[in-house]
Each structure stands twice: as C-alpha cells, then as structure tokens.
Amino acid sequence: MGARLNGTPASSGIAIGYAKVLRAETESSEIRKIDPAQAEAEAAQFDAAVASAAAELEAIRAKLLGEGKTHEAEIFEAHAFLLEDEELVGAAREKIVVESYEAASAILETAQEVAEVLGALDDPYLRERSADVLDVGRRIARLLRGGQSDGAEKGAAEGASSGGRMILIAEDLTPSETAGLDASAVAGFATAVGGATSHSAIIARSGGFPAVVGIGADLMTIRDGQLIVVDGGSGVVLVDPDAAVLADYEARRTADSGRQAAYEAYRDRPSVSADGVRVELVANIGSAADAKEAKRKGAEGVGLFRTEFLYMGRDELPSEDEQYEAYREVAETFGASAPVVIRTMDIGGDKELPLLELEKEDNPFLGYRAIRISLDRPEMFKTQLRAILRASAHGNVKTMFPMIATLREWRAAKALLEEAKRELSGQGIPFNPEMETGIMIEIPAAAMMADRFAREVDFFSIGTNDLVQYAMAADRMNPKLSTLSDPFHPAVLRLVDRVIRAAHEQGKWVGMCGEMAGHPLALPILLGMGLDEFSMSASAVTRARWLLARLHRDRISSLATAVLDVDDAAEVKELVLREVPDLREIL
Amino acid sequence: MQKTFTVENPTGIHARPARKIVEAAKTFAGDVFLERDGNRFSAKSLVKVLSIGAKQGDSVAVIAEGDGAEAAIDAVGAVLVSKESH
Numbered sequence: 001m002g003a004r005l006n007g008t009p010a011s012s013g014i015a016i017g018y019a020k021v022l023r024a025e026t027e028s029s030e031i032r033k034i035d036p037a038q039a040e041a042e043a044a045q046f047d048a049a050v051a052s053a054a055a056e057l058e059a060i061r062a063k064l065l066g067e068g069k070t071h072e073a074e075i076f077e078a079h080a081f082l083l084e085d086e087e088l089v090g091a092a093r094e095k096i097v098v099e100s101y102e103a104a105s106a107i108l109e110t111a112q113e114v115a116e117v118l119g120a121l122d123d124p125y126l127r128e129r130s131a132d133v134l135d136v137g138r139r140i141a142r143l144l145r146g147g148q149s150d151g152a153e154k155g156a157a158e159g160a161s162s163g164g165r166m167i168l169i170a171e172d173l174t175p176s177e178t179a180g181l182d183a184s185a186v187a188g189f190a191t192a193v194g195g196a197t198s199h200s201a202i203i204a205r206s207g208g209f210p211a212v213v214g215i216g217a218d219l220m221t222i223r224d225g226q227l228i229v230v231d232g233g234s235g236v237v238l239v240d241p242d243a244a245v246l247a248d249y250e251a252r253r254t255a256d257s258g259r260q261a262a263y264e265a266y267r268d269r270p271s272v273s274a275d276g277v278r279v280e281l282v283a284n285i286g287s288a289a290d291a292k293e294a295k296r297k298g299a300e301g302v303g304l305f306r307t308e309f310l311y312m313g314r315d316e317l318p319s320e321d322e323q324y325e326a327y328r329e330v331a332e333t334f335g336a337s338a339p340v341v342i343r344t345m346d347i348g349g350d351k352e353l354p355l356l357e358l359e360k361e362d363n364p365f366l367g368y369r370a371i372r373i374s375l376d377r378p379e380m381f382k383t384q385l386r387a388i389l390r391a392s393a394h395g396n397v398k399t400m401f402p403m404i405a406t407l408r409e410w411r412a413a414k415a416l417l418e419e420a421k422r423e424l425s426g427q428g429i430p431f432n433p434e435m436e437t438g439i440m441i442e443i444p445a446a447a448m449m450a451d452r453f454a455r456e457v458d459f460f461s462i463g464t465n466d467l468v469q470y471a472m473a474a475d476r477m478n479p480k481l482s483t484l485s486d487p488f489h490p491a492v493l494r495l496v497d498r499v500i501r502a503a504h505e506q507g508k509w510v511g512m513c514g515e516m517a518g519h520p521l522a523l524p525i526l527l528g529m530g531l532d533e534f535s536m537s538a539s540a541v542t543r544a545r546w547l548l549a550r551l552h553r554d555r556i557s558s559l560a561t562a563v564l565d566v567d568d569a570a571e572v573k574e575l576v577l578r579e580v581p582d583l584r585e586i587l
Numbered sequence: 588m589q590k591t592f593t594v595e596n597p598t599g600i601h602a603r604p605a606r607k608i609v610e611a612a613k614t615f616a617g618d619v620f621l622e623r624d625g626n627r628f629s630a631k632s633l634v635k636v637l638s639i640g641a642k643q644g645d646s647v648a649v650i651a652e653g654d655g656a657e658a659a660i661d662a663v664g665a666v667l668v669s670k671e672s673h
Contacts, residue, residue: 078602078606085633086631087634114634118634121640129602
C-alpha cells in the first residue's frame, strides 16, 4: 500500500506527519460535460455531496473543539460557511444545470475562479482565503468522484489536532519560504527539485527540519493528509507506511531525540578532540538574528557571515551605517574574542539582485558574481569594506572575499580595503588596522594556486559547495547530478588537502564553510588533514563537538592520507566508516 | 434605499465580520448589496464580501429595497461600524 520515494538527503532526522501539498500552479482539471438530460440528476448528486461535506466538516470541527483546539476548529467552521456561499456553491450548481458540467468539474472550476479573485487582492490574509476556497472545492469534488474520506480527512483532522505538525510537500521551496517555516507546525519537508546544497536544504539544516530534496515528479502525486515519513538522513520519503514500518520509524525518531540530548550536553564545552587537539566550531549565518540563534546552539563564533542577504529584497543598496550596525551587532553577540568572519557580498549565481540590473546569463554560476561585481563597483564595495572595518573595532572581526580565482583579484580587493582604511583613518573613525583578511577557496584555480595565495592572505576558508560544483562540473541544483555533486570524491579531497597544506606551510590557518564542514563523515577526514576551523549550520555544531570528543587526531591522520588514494566517493565513505564505526549509528 | 457606513474595524472586513455581514443580510428576503468605489457586491456571499477588501476608514454603502430593507441595512451597517474583530 505504501509508496517509497528516494531523493537527496538534505537535512537529517526523522519527521512523521501528514502531508500538506503546496502547488505552485493551479491544478489543471479537465472539464467534463454531461448529457443535458442528466443535469437535474447531476445537480441532485451535487447537493448531496455538499451536504456530506458539511457533515464531514462538522465532525472535524466537533472533534477539534472537544480537544480544546478552538483556532483549528474555526478554520473548518469557515469552510462550512463557504459551503453555503452562493458565489461558490450556487455558481457551481448553475454550471451543472445551465452548462451541463459534470458536478465535480463545476465545483473545481468555480472554486478556481473564486480563488483567483481572492488571490488577486493585495491583502495577504485574503489571499490565504483563496486556499480555503480551493480546499472546499476539492472536498466536494472528492466526495463526488467517490474518493473516500480516508487519508485526506484523517490528515486534516489529525494534522490539526496533533498541533498541526505537517510535512510540506512542494515542487520547490524558495529560501524565504523555507526560512518562514513555523517549527511548531512543520515537522519536515520534501521537494521535487533541488540538491543537498540548494538554499532550501541549507536553511532546513539550520532550522533543524528533516528534509529530502530532489525526489522528482513522483513526489507531487502525494495528496493532502496522507501520512508521510521523511527520513532526512537517508533521503527516503514513505507515503502511507504500514503500521510495522511506522512503528520502526517512530522508535528511530525517539532514539534520535535521545542522541540530540547527548549532543546538547556539549553545547558549552570546548571544541577539542579526544587527544587534546583544539579546533574552532563556528556557524554560517546570514543575519544578526541567526548569530543569536547560533550562539544559543553552541557555536563559538561565525565562520561565514553571508552579507548578501542585507542587499536582497530591497530598492536601494544598504548604507554604510546600516551595514555597520548589522556587522557590529553580530560581533557583539559573540563577544570580543570570538571570531566573526564577514564575507563581502556574493550576489549572482542563484542569488539575484534586481537593483544591480545584472544581465541574464546562460551560466550564472560561471558568470558575473561576487568579487567580480564588487571589483567593478569600487564605491559600492568600499561602502561595505568601511562598514566591516568599523565593526572590527567591536570584536574579533575578520573579512574574506568570495569567488577569488586569481592573485590579481585578491590584490585589487586588498588595495580597496587599504584605501578604505586610509579614508577611515583620515576621518578619525576607529577600526582594527590588523583585521585579518582572507579569501574563499571555491574555485579550483585558486585551490591549485593556494601556495601563492598563502604568502599574502591571512587565512583561507574553503567553500565546498561551489568547489565541488566547479571541480566536478555538476550543477548543484540539478538532482540528476547529485551523485556527481559529492564532496567526498577524492578529486575534491585532494584539492582540500592541497589547500590546507599550502596554508600551513606559510603558517596561515584554514577554515571550511561549505556544507561538508558539518558532515559527520567529513569531520574525521578534515581533522586528520589538520583543518583549523569548521563552519557549519548552527544546528550541526553540538553534534560535531560530540563527535570531535571521540576522535583521536593521531589515529586518523592515516585516514586523511588513505582517502586521497582511492577511486571514488563510495570508497572514501567506506574507509571512514571502517576507521570510525561509531559513525554508523549517528548517520 | 441606501445608507453609507465607515468601516471601524482595525483589521478591516476579515473573516469574522464578513460572516456576520452575510448572516445579517440573509435574514432579509430580498437582495442586499454593498457598494464601494462604485463597485457593487452581494452582501449574501462571503466570497463577495471578502473580495471588497474593505479596510478601516473605508466608506461602504449598504443597499436594499422593500419591506424590512431598513432593518437589514442597519443590521449590516452595525457590523461595518463595529470595532470587534471576534
């Protein structure tokens, strides 16, 4: 009975709940007509379905009220009210009698028309009501077409009564949609497109939602209210699992929460391996609010502050003062000594900024983005650099430049930074003249030239999401390429190893701010290679610290060498699991 | 006949007030309309009442004809000027 769908693991953990399907486009429902002579009989069936729908809604409402869930009950009360609406039910009935519509087609089309009217209003509350109208239309259509009141009904009622814990099913979720998810209502999600490093996956991890992405079109056959299990660790989604399977997943979910408690105990401990090697476990953030959340979750600083979010979704560029306030707030959140690495803006690629009026490109990831734009707009860039420098007076602020491919770019960016320093000095504005300045290593060209860069920069931060994409020539948004987009491929590990060695030879430190840094399987490898700083989703920090405390760098340094000398990613993972068998139980 | 009312509810005519308007209008046998900015909507349809999108401070005319029209208009008008959202 149950279906099993496979996708890309995006955010680990097990979520169990009822499906809430978000459809980007309206359902295309083919309109069926009937013999006009049957119209009266069809209308009578329609009336009966409306009455049944009313009875269903009343039963759900009564159940919810009995459980004291007045707010949820009100939603169904409003639906019942719509069943009496002339514009909806009356208009649908007219389509049957006058235009010989099949009853289900009539109500679906009418609901669609009404929803479009409401959806066009500029009031967000009313736009949401269009979803209620569609819901009511589908309910009646389902009763007419003989669908049983099984999954969908049970889901609606029990989903709401279990505190509304639902599994979102969608073609894709935009970053802002994902960020806006209400943790009390949403247990997890599954999407048809996207890869492990798509922004929705990243935000799912930082929010701690189990998620599977890139499942493909089959996902959209799921209906509202079906029971769904999302196993974010293995990338599996189960639809209406049978009781034994469900019980198994419930047990695993309970074990998961036990492990979470064990990780939580490491929230305030130092990040140190079993043999006393100290590293930094820091967080990737996009805002001052993220910084507070990251600190609460045990991060000891920030390894990547994505500043582009300050630029997005607005009509004008952020002013120096505005940026300064945002950077200072983050620096002060973590206190004077904790590192906060601010990356200059990385617009372009999959992050658009309409106000820069960038041209559409065929290959945006290989195009005009990040430092390439900043160097072309020195005034805009210097505004940001001045704001970062001013924040450096308030904490251990460092800055780094994204998408550096050549030494020339690095030097041009550094020159603008020095210019900004001179301007501030001239105005008597305080900043840290010794602020550490580094580069992201995400382009293979920079990884290959790391020895040259290491002479001039203060540090490297390896951005594995883009490094993997560029090294493997595999678009990270394309689920068909997810097996290629694997940071564990020895080709990628060789680049990482090379960069770490090059930096250490010059006495510089190296961090990693890609998703790989928080992956439990990667931690032993990276620790063995000597990585100094691991920057990850805040929700992964305590797990990493727990795991770190169980690893001996001495014992795994041979692992770090061995993984460079195999054929593929699968062999790498096998080697790691053989060396650190405990990992099996936390994956 | 018709009378004009000013919406007092701070959240405008949302779900609860809209339903009360429909309930009030349905007690009257004949047609009851709401008119705003020259557009006329049936007061007996929740969907129509919602789609007026009336906000606090908007003027809305209530129109009905025949026996009991005035009582119906006043009942609908009472909801429009009510500040209660629930």
